[in-house]
Amino acid sequence: MSKGHSTFLEYRIYRKKFLGTIIVVIVLCLSAFSGVLFFFIRNWINDVQIQSQYRFQQKERQLENIQTWTRSYVEGLYTDTALMEDLKALFGAVNNQDYIAKRRENSLNSDSEIRYVPSDIKKLFLDGRTKICGVTLRSDNGIKALRMTNYDLWVDFECRTIEDVKTIPGFGDIMASSYSVRDPDNMSISMGTMDFWISTADFYEDNDEINASWGIFDADGDMLAHSKMSPQQEAELFQAALRGVQFDWLENTGSRRTFFTKHTSNQGTFSYVVIKSIGELVADNRYVVGVIGTTLFLIAFGIILFTNMQLKADYEFLSKIIHMLSHMESGEFADVQEEDLSSERRKNEYGMIAVALKDVGAKLQGHIQREYVWKLKEQETQMRALQHQINPHFLYNTLETLRSRALLEGDRDTADAIALLGALYRARTHTKDTITLGEEFKLLEMYLKIMELRFGDNFFYQVELEDALREIPTVSFWLQPLAENFFTHGFDRESMYNLLIISGHPQGSDTVIEIMDNGSGVPADQLEQVQKTMREGNDDPEADIGLRNVYMRLNYFYGNGFKMEIGNNPEGGFKISILIPGKVEEDVHIGDRG
Structure with missing residues (x-):
């Protein structure tokens, strides 16, 4: 066995675990980084949507205020007769000279001072809240455009269409509001339409507060105003303006993953479009991304460092275990016991293994010594058996001669007894070491029939074995010694009724064999000693070794789970209970028993 390695990475188990930990940590951190970044990007996108919606709603409210102010102004015109007369003249004029002529006519026909509508409208231009840049008067007599230059109000009669006005x-470039103006003398007659215009650039002059590219589009899709942007961003804005949804991702943007949010005014006169790419979002929030990445890197580094320290500590303890195994491999069990683990005692599996190795070393050393003594006793037993061995053919021939003579003399019972004895002895010498329970019970019945012939009418027996148990493997000739125990210690020649019952029945997955008699049993003060002798043995050559021999053979054959209990019956007599486990152990040299 290898004595160890210089670093824990040279151990395949640690190398795989360490590299596997690194890979798992990296994958988990990258997944966590992607997940957290995705979460933040969704929030950042939502922030852009909220900001754009807030700015748009703010401008919508401002536009509503402008509409409220202009509506109030138009309604106020109806309360001023002089202004309405001048406004009527302006609607009806086809050019500036015509307007002057109509004003002169109004002046001649009026007892009071006439009013000048352009001067009155000028106050709307000067009111910074309204952001009015122009007013148009549209009628059948053409379009008049009122604009202010250097605080002077000019009326332009040259425009033919709204496009000319723009x-x-x-x-x-945006018509903020438009009102039909009716003749105060006859309200059923419309003099024309008064339109109030605002400049997109002025109206959205503070819109750069939103950190994104934006553009204002009219109903025809023309860009009225926009933020500073690249040609690609401008193309993306036009693409978004043509889409009929409020939020979506743009297509064909190359490596840029770009989204847009679009808001349309209530009147549908213009749209506010905002675009931003994921790369721009990440760049704007690079500090947050850096904190996330650094945090996950430190967590990953800490996990890997902790794993390295743990594996290094395990490696050092494993080296100690391998050193102990090397001693055991060389048979140096005493050196294993001398290993000092007091300073390295751990409460995890490595500590349990090290302590278990010391225990195994001690048990192996004791087991070797016990096996040596057992082999000596086994050899001694074999020698005794050899000394008492009888030539089987001589015995068979002798028994057959005796049986024939008994038949000639008419003694049928004696002849049957001799035949059973010969068959039993033949079975004993030819039967394999491993047989089935059914065969073992059959051999027992042969023995009991001989004893029945011997003792006559004062001995009765009962043998029962359920069919499901007949094929269970077992060792041969172990039931007969237990029956002999009854005839040695429990049989009463003076009694007219000596009973022996042997039964076998299943108990769950196990098998229970019971041997019961109605003899005198074992005195209570001797029962404990009999049990001890059965389990531990007795070096006294005069001791009864029948129970001990059966116990050792069955325990050796069945292994873990086997039980053999002895005791007295409450009704009287002796009882032996044997529990055979459901599965026979495979490590007890069954192959050597054939």
């Missing part, structure tokens, strides 16, 4: 520098 080309006016600084006029505005």
Whole structure:
């Protein structure tokens, strides 16, 4: 056996465990990193959605305020007759000269001072809250565009369409509100429509607070305003603007994994689109990603370091165990006992193995000594058997001669007894060491029939073995010594009724054999000594070794689970109970018994 290795990595069991731990830790940490990062990315995406929705709703509320202010302004026009007269003149004029002529006519026909609508509208331009950049008056007489330049309000009569209006520098690109203006003299007649315009760039001038690329699109899909962005981001914005959903992932973005969120105004006049890639999200939150990665790295390093320390400690203790095994392999059991484990005593499996090895060493040394003594006694027994051996053919011939003479003299009982005795002796000399329970019970019945012929009417016996138990393997000629024990110690020649019962029945997966008689039993003060002699033996050559011999043979054959109990029957007599385990041990040299 190898004496050991210099490092624990040279042991295959530790190398596989250590490398396996590293792989598992790395896989778990990468999985945890991916899972945590995915969780945070979902939160970051949700934050972008919330921020964009908040900014959009904020602008929507601001737009609603503008609509409220402009509505109040238009409604206020109806309360000022002079302003309405001038507004009517402006709606009806086809050019600036026509407007001046109509104002002159209004001045001549009015007793009071006439009003000038452009000057009144100017206060809307100067009110920073409204963010009004332009006003259009649309009627059958054309479009008039009112704009303010250097705090002067100008009226442009040259626009033919709304698209022409949008080309006016600084006029505005979003129609914030639009109202039909009716003739105060006849409310069923519409003079035209008054539109209020705002500039997307001015309206969203503070939108860079959101950390993403954004764009404002009108209903036709044209970009009105946007944040600073690359050409690729601009293309992605246009792609998102054409989608009809509020949130989704963009396609064909290459290595960029980009999502968008889209909000459309209640009037449907413009859309607010925000895009951001996963890479940008991670870059914006690189500190958080770094903390997650560092934390998981430290956890992984700590686990690997702890595993290394544990395996190193186990390796050192295992080296001690291997050293003990080397002594045992060499048969140096005394050296195993001398190993000092007091300073290295552990409460885990390695400690249990080391202590068990010391115990096994001590037991092996004792077992070797006991086996040596047992072999000596076995040889002595064999020598005694040889001394008493009789030539079997001589015995068979003699018994057959006696049986024939008994038949000639008409003594049938004697002839049958001699025949049974010859058959029993023949079976004893030719039967294998290992037979079945059925065969062993058959041999017992032959012996009991001989004893029945011998003792006549004052001996009765009963033998019962269930059929399911007949094929169970057992050693040969162990029931007869137990029956002989009855005739030696329990049989009463003066009694007219001596009974011996031998039975076998299953008990769960085990088998129980019982031998009972109605004899005098064993005195209580001697029963304990008989039990001790049966289990431990007795060096006294005069001691009865029948029970001891049967116990040792059966215990050796059946191994763990075998039990043999002796005692007195409550009703009187002696009882022997034998429990045969459900499975015969395979390590008792069954092959040598044939």
